[in-house]
Amino acid sequence: MSVHEERLRALALQSPWLMEGLRAARSLGLSSWCIGAGAVRNLVWDSLHGRSGRPELADVDLVYFDAHSMQAGSEQALQQRLQAVCPELPWEVCNQARVHLWFEAHFGHAVAPLQSLEESVACWPEYATAVGLWLDERDEIQVIAPHGLDDLFGCVVRRNPQRVSSETYRQRLAQKRYAERWPQVRVHPA
Numbered sequence: 001m002s003v004h005e006e007r008l009r010a011l012a013l014q015s016p017w018l019m020e021g022l023r024a025a026r027s028l029g030l031s032s033w034c035i036g037a038g039a040v041r042n043l044v045w046d047s048l049h050g051r052s053g054r055p056e057l058a059d060v061d062l063v064y065f066d067a068h069s070m071q072a073g074s075e076q077a078l079q080q081r082l083q084a085v086c087p088e089l090p091w092e093v094c095n096q097a098r099v100h101l102w103f104e105a106h107f108g109h110a111v112a113p114l115q116s117l118e119e120s121v122a123c124w125p126e127y128a129t130a131v132g133l134w135l136d137e138r139d140e141i142q143v144i145a146p147h148g149l150d151d152l153f154g155c156v157v158r159r160n161p162q163r164v165s166s167e168t169y170r171q172r173l174a175q176k177r178y179a180e181r182w183p184q185v186r187v188h189p190a
Helices: 003-013 016-026 038-048 072-085 096-107 117-122 150-154 166-176
Strands: 033-036 060-064 091-095 132-135 141-144
Touching: 003 016, 003 038, 003 141, 003 150, 016 033, 016 038, 016 060, 016 072, 016 132, 033 038, 033 117, 038 060, 038 150, 060 072, 060 117, 072 091, 091 096, 096 117, 117 141
Parallel strands: 060 091
Antiparallel strands: 033 060, 033 132, 132 141
16 A cells, blocks of 8 residues: 555544535445545545645535446436435446446537546546545545556646547636646646
């Protein structure tokens, strides 16, 4: 286990909102899932900037992979269950096995179907956000970080070219205002 993984696990364990979210997500009984992206990034970057408490979150992404349940209604039903169990978090649920069905309409280019949760996390927009956490049956936090954790703990925003165009990356930079929110962040151009 790397030093960054140990540090990430410690931050998660010290975060009541995240631990509650991980337990709520685990209660759904999904076989392949994680909470990731902005929730994890904001937790780490707020900590690195000396901020405590629950970070500012537009949403808490619970992603899972289930190629046998391709109906959008399944995601909505899971989101409703999460909101009932843990209403204080702004949940957004997405089956990564379905991404190819809506990606082109949303981002302007088609993508191939994903084959696993790990593959989906690997193609998230920036390397610093391509990180997910899940809670196993022993209450141990597991980390999915296909590109490592150096960008996350180094406060580096770098485009992941696997699925994110330069234009989408520029739009995300304008929308997310990373350096404004976290002054230590270093943003790489598209």
